[in-house]
Amino acid sequence: MTSTERTDIVVIGSGFGGAIAAYHLATGGARVVVLERGPWLAGEDFDHDFKLGTYTRIFDFVVGDGMSLLSGNCVGGGSVVYFAAMPRAPRFVFERQGSIGRRMWPAAISRDALEPWYDRVAEALPVTRTDWSNIPYPAGLFAAACARAGRTANPVPTAIDDDKCTNCNWMMSGCRFDAKRSLLLNYLPAAVASGAEIRPMHEVQHLSRTDDGGYRVHYSLIDEDDYRVQAGTGTIDAKIVVLAAGAGATPVILQRSEATLGAMPPAVGRYFSGNGERLTTAVLDEDRVRDLLGLKRSDGVAYEAAQIGKGPSVATWDHLDGTRPEYSRFSLEQLYFPPGLGTILVQTRDGSGPSWFGVEKKDVVRQWRSWLTIFAMTEDDNEGVFGPPPPSGNAIRISQQMLGRGTIRYDPTPNTLRGWAESDAEARAIMERDGLSWLMPWTNDVVGAYTVHPLASCRIGDDPNTSALDDRHELRNHPGIFVTDGSAVPGALTVNPAMTIAALAERAMPGIVQAAQQRGVAVKYGAPSPDGATSSRRGAVPLTETTRT
Amino acid sequence: MQPGTPDVEPARTMTLEAFADTVVPGEKRSPDDRAVAGAAVGGGAVVAGAIELLEMPEGGLAPALGGLADALNGHAQTYAADHGLALDGSVPAFVALPFAHRTAVVQLLTAPGHPEKELWVGVALISNMAFDTAAHMHTVDAMAARHPGLAAMGFAEPDADGLWRFPDFSYGRQLSSLHPDTTPSGSPA
Numbered sequence: 001m002t003s004t005e006r007t008d009i010v011v012i013g014s015g016f017g018g019a020i021a022a023y024h025l026a027t028g029g030a031r032v033v034v035l036e037r038g039p040w041l042a043g044e045d046f047d048h049d050f051k052l053g054t055y056t057r058i059f060d061f062v063v064g065d066g067m068s069l070l071s072g073n074c075v076g077g078g079s080v081v082y083f084a085a086m087p088r089a090p091r092f093v094f095e096r097q098g099s100i101g102r103r104m105w106p107a108a109i110s111r112d113a114l115e116p117w118y119d120r121v122a123e124a125l126p127v128t129r130t131d132w133s134n135i136p137y138p139a140g141l142f143a144a145a146c147a148r149a150g151r152t153a154n155p156v157p158t159a160i161d162d163d164k165c166t167n168c169n170w171m172m173s174g175c176r177f178d179a180k181r182s183l184l185l186n187y188l189p190a191a192v193a194s195g196a197e198i199r200p201m202h203e204v205q206h207l208s209r210t211d212d213g214g215y216r217v218h219y220s221l222i223d224e225d226d227y228r229v230q231a232g233t234g235t236i237d238a239k240i241v242v243l244a245a246g247a248g249a250t251p252v253i254l255q256r257s258e259a260t261l262g263a264m265p266p267a268v269g270r271y272f273s274g275n276g277e278r279l280t281t282a283v284l285d286e287d288r289v290r291d292l293l294g295l296k297r298s299d300g301v302a303y304e305a306a307q308i309g310k311g312p313s314v315a316t317w318d319h320l321d322g323t324r325p326e327y328s329r330f331s332l333e334q335l336y337f338p339p340g341l342g343t344i345l346v347q348t349r350d351g352s353g354p355s356w357f358g359v360e361k362k363d364v365v366r367q368w369r370s371w372l373t374i375f376a377m378t379e380d381d382n383e384g385v386f387g388p389p390p391p392s393g394n395a396i397r398i399s400q401q402m403l404g405r406g407t408i409r410y411d412p413t414p415n416t417l418r419g420w421a422e423s424d425a426e427a428r429a430i431m432e433r434d435g436l437s438w439l440m441p442w443t444n445d446v447v448g449a450y451t452v453h454p455l456a457s458c459r460i461g462d463d464p465n466t467s468a469l470d471d472r473h474e475l476r477n478h479p480g481i482f483v484t485d486g487s488a489v490p491g492a493l494t495v496n497p498a499m500t501i502a503a504l505a506e507r508a509m510p511g512i513v514q515a516a517q518q519r520g521v522a523v524k525y526g527a528p529s530p531d532g533a534t535s536s537r538r539g540a541v542p543l544t545e546t547t548r549t
Numbered sequence: 550m551q552p553g554t555p556d557v558e559p560a561r562t563m564t565l566e567a568f569a570d571t572v573v574p575g576e577k578r579s580p581d582d583r584a585v586a587g588a589a590v591g592g593g594a595v596v597a598g599a600i601e602l603l604e605m606p607e608g609g610l611a612p613a614l615g616g617l618a619d620a621l622n623g624h625a626q627t628y629a630a631d632h633g634l635a636l637d638g639s640v641p642a643f644v645a646l647p648f649a650h651r652t653a654v655v656q657l658l659t660a661p662g663h664p665e666k667e668l669w670v671g672v673a674l675i676s677n678m679a680f681d682t683a684a685h686m687h688t689v690d691a692m693a694a695r696h697p698g699l700a701a702m703g704f705a706e707p708d709a710d711g712l713w714r715f716p717d718f719s720y721g722r723q724l725s726s727l728h729p730d731t732t733p734s735g736s737p738a
Contacts, residue, residue: 047711048688048689048707048711048712048713049687049688049689050678050682050683050684050688050691051683051684051685051686051687051688052602052605052607052608052684052685053607054687056607063667087735087736087737088732088734088736088737089737090736090737090738091738118734122734127734128735129734129735130735132719132721132722132723132724133719133721133722134719135719135720135724136715136718136719137718137719137720140719140720140722140724141720141724143723143724143725144720144724144725146725147724147725147726151725152725152726152727152728152729153724153725153726153727153728154725154727154728154731154735154737155735156735157734157735157736166712166713166714166715166716167714167715167718168712168713168714168715169713169715170713176712228609295720297717297720298717299717304703305718307704307705307713307715308705308715308718309715309718314725316728317728317730317731317737318728320728320737331737338682339681339682339702339704340678340681340682340684343677343681344673344674344677344678344681353652354652354655354656357571357572357573357655357673357677358571358572358574358652359574359588359589361573362573362574362589362593362701365573365680365681365698365701365702366701366702368702368703368704369702369703397609398609398610398671399607399608399609400606400607400608400609401607403608403609403671405667445659445660445661446659446670446673446674447670495736495737499736
């Protein structure tokens with residue numbers, strides 16, 4: 001009989017919630033093992049390639065009933081595949097009541113209370129403001145359209161090194177140029193330098209209890225090419241578990257653990273939010289771009305630049321107004337959405353035939369260079385609910401990589417639909433003014449609504465009936481399990497959520513360190529930022545093959 | 550092969566080609582092309598590689614393609630019967646449908662509430678991916694081969710090292726006023 005491996009802390013997932021935990025706990029002296037279901041890749045591995053088996057390695061696309069989720073699936077998690085837009089959530093967000101009729105955030109958290117933690121993340125990645133000289137054509141066009149329609153528009157703070165960025169717009173495949181400041185460049189190498197072990201292709205299935213009050217983490221080894229194949233299983237015991245598998249997976253692991261851990265809080269796998277996301281695509285009239293907006297590229301073309309840039313770079317925040325009623329507040333952000341993952345959902349203009357395929361649709365696709373996608377982040381109603389967990393993982397995998405069928409059901413409420421309708425109307429008011437473009441929202445009839453920012457499926461709060469975690473991110477009735485990923489965020493944020501997910505994870509760390517100390521782990525809190533002159537980052541060697549094992 | 554009884558593989562392939570061609574239509578490959586309806590100019594999903602992509606083991610649908618083709622032809626026969634359409638028996642039923650009716654069948658199968666919706670949406674997604682990403686090929690190879698989908702979209706050429714860079718990327722000036730409540734960190738207040 002083999003003895004089970006033991007460590008102080010197991011971190012499940014290596015995105016923002018997992019990487020920040022691994023860094024602080026390892027640097028503080030704890031033995032940390034990070035289990036990540038996806039592969040461990042670095043800049044040189046990130047090819048500019050749409051072939052199946054390349055970028056599909058690092059994505060998880062789960063189709064549910066009424067909602068599809070796009071998530072990261074690699075060491076670094078969402079930070080590797082995201083667009084690095086890092087705004088802080090507006091003040092009113094923390095006062096939201098949502099579907100429960102009273103403030104949904106814990107009393108301890110407000111924008112002011114979170115500000116120092118936002119600052120830490122901004123220093124660590126780092127997050128910076130973008131100068132207009134670095135704003136790509138699509139974002140510049142959106143800003144000009146906003147201005148002409150009497151709106152304001154802002155460059156979005158990002159975690160991108162503009163000196164390295166080539167505006168290739170392949171950032172959803174991971175950044176080849178290390179311009180995107182993913183966790184592979186800061187928290188994770190610093191955690192490894194402090195002794196944290198990161199184990200890729202380890203998919204956690206469930207947890208059980210150990211006799212000493214800790215937890216046993218049960219995992220499968222995933223085949224490197226065919227993620228449907230499990231190449232073995234294993235367990236590891238820990239005194240503390242930090243669960244950060246992402247809002248599409250964390251609640252599923254806990255649901256599956258009910259058989260061994262006992263009942264979960266009722267909010268596990270409920271109150272899921274798609275961040276109120278809504279995508280629309282405008283097809284620009286190139287002549288009017290020139291005539292109405294006075295825009296011209298150096299080669300004389302007005303726009304035709306859908307392919308150029310770095311995801312979202314400009315947003316309009318005029319509807320982020322706390323005096324407006326809930327569900328009527330949203331931001332609109334210019335976005336690039338690569339072919340393959342969304343083109344099919346773009347709709348034709350008049351809708352007389354099939355709206356998302358066929359002859360007319362092909363004509364729309366032929367105008368691809370004149371597309372400008374607009375991303376609305378609204379306030380939804382936390383109406384997503386996860387069904388019983390699948391046999392393994394967070395979905396029934398259909399393809400070798402990326403595509404799976406999940407258990408989530410999302411039936412948008414009238415509040416959510418109203419927010420989408422109002423954001424559609426505002427996008428039209430900006431983009432269709434005087435025939436600048438025509439615009440249609442993406443269809444929800446094909447794969448349901450679509451979110452790239454799943455949230456709130458295991459959320460913090462003060463009310464045990466509507467929040468799975470207390471305000472220290474500890475799972476109710478299961479001491480020693482902490483959740484620090486996007487599932488902990490109480491609801492839609494009206495802006496890109498990575499900055500808030502990361503700030504909440506930073507805020508949770510002192511409490512997790514204290515809980516570890518109480519369980520006899522020799523660990524201290526107080527690690528400097530992994531980035532910057534006062535940090536330990538100089539001692540954190542870059543991620544290389546030699547540091548990965 | 551007996552007249553009127555197409556053997557299994559060509560029938561399967563023709564049926565799937567006709568489905569992919571309904572999603573992203575293209576011009577006929579030859580005058581006697583039955584699968585591709587010729588409803589649009591330029592290459593469509595079929596010449597873009599839809600069948601190659603569907604058959605890749607990575608996609609997960611390859612083992613199901615025979616059953617899918619049979620099911621599609623069954624739906625086409627039901628549709629034809631419902632609409633009083635006489636079908637040419639020398640080709641699979643879906644292939645025998647005129648383009649407008651193929652379109653109607655695909656609309657039915659992918660509509661919210663259809664019990665097989667997920668399957669047919671899956672085939673449609675992959676058909677579309679063949680056109681808009683050439684996902685069965687390395688993208689640099691697809692660009693070199695003038696892949697019809699990427700070419701139709703105007704996908705830019707990569708640099709010699711197979712990577713994309715856009716040194717000319719910005720209008721280079723401020724194009725709107727900022728929100729008055731922007732904080733020093735550049736975030737909304």
